[in-house]
Amino acid sequence: EVQLVQSGAEVKKPGESLKISCKGSGYSFTSYWIGWVRQMPGKGLEWMGIIYPGDSDTRYSPSFQGQVTISADKSISTAYLQWSSLKASDTAMYYCARPPVPAAQDAFDIWGQGTMVTVSS
Amino acid sequence: EIVLTQSPATLSLSPGERATLSCRASQSVSSYLAWYQQKPGQAPRLLIYDASNRATGIPARFSGSGSGTDFTLTISSLEPEDFAVYYCQQRSNFYTFGQGTKLEIK
Numbered sequence: 001e002v003q004l005v006q007s008g009a010e011v012k013k014p015g016e017s018l019k020i021s022c023k024g025s026g027y028s029f030t031s032y033w034i035g036w037v038r039q040m041p042g043k044g045l046e047w048m049g050i051i052y053p054g055d056s057d058t059r060y061s062p063s064f065q066g067q068v069t070i071s072a073d074k075s076i077s078t079a080y081l082q083w084s085s086l087k088a089s090d091t092a093m094y095y096c097a098r099p100p101v102p103a104a105q106d107a108f109d110i111w112g113q114g115t116m117v118t119v120s121s
Numbered sequence: 122e123i124v125l126t127q128s129p130a131t132l133s134l135s136p137g138e139r140a141t142l143s144c145r146a147s148q149s150v151s152s153y154l155a156w157y158q159q160k161p162g163q164a165p166r167l168l169i170y171d172a173s174n175r176a177t178g179i180p181a182r183f184s185g186s187g188s189g190t191d192f193t194l195t196i197s198s199l200e201p202e203d204f205a206v207y208y209c210q211q212r213s214n215f216y217t218f219g220q221g222t223k224l225e226i227k
Contacts, residue, residue: 045157047210
């Protein structure tokens with residue numbers, strides 16, 4: 001079964017760093033782009049960026065460029081989303097997602113379960 | 122950045138009725154438009170890709186149409202499980218999502 005399994009909920013203080021993960025299984029991890037999507041409480045979906053684990057080619061939404069870092073470790077089939085200094089406004093649910101077609105930046109048909117990040121002093 | 126505008130923001134209908142949801146792009150996205158359904162506490166679910174293709178396992182009552190800047194998601198006869206929030210998404214230039222349409226029970 002093709003799955004994306006995300007790391008658990010996090011509670012952090014402003015200024016702290018954080019790295020959340022998304023582990024792929026049941027498919028060739030290096031052959032599919034993986035995207036990250038933010039959903040702030042009660043709000044809509046926002047595309048953050050996307051990475052191709054095969055060569056670590058990474059693209060960011062202009063809204064998130066410089067605010068987060070997307071990476072991947074293909075040896076353990078895991079993609080990451082990290083912050084160097086969290087803000088309260090980073091409080092949100094974060095989803096990773098994968099398109100159905102290898103090597104294509106397509107719509108996302110496989111989604112992780114989401115990681116809730118809460119930033120509060 | 123391509124902006125997607127969905128209308129209406131909220132749609133109130135009864136089971137069995139037909140639902141028509143719209144998504145307008147600020148510039149042409151060709152046919153690179155997808156529709157997702159999201160229920161509370163769940164990840165989004167892909168319904169339609171490339172404007173008119175149903176994703177695997179999606180019932181035939183869901184259909185998509187349009188190209189360029191104007192797109193429509195139609196649910197031919199609403200089932201109780203269809204009441205949710207629907208988002209459009211373009212992949213013509215990076216990705217962006219619309220702000221969502223909430224389909225609620227009347």
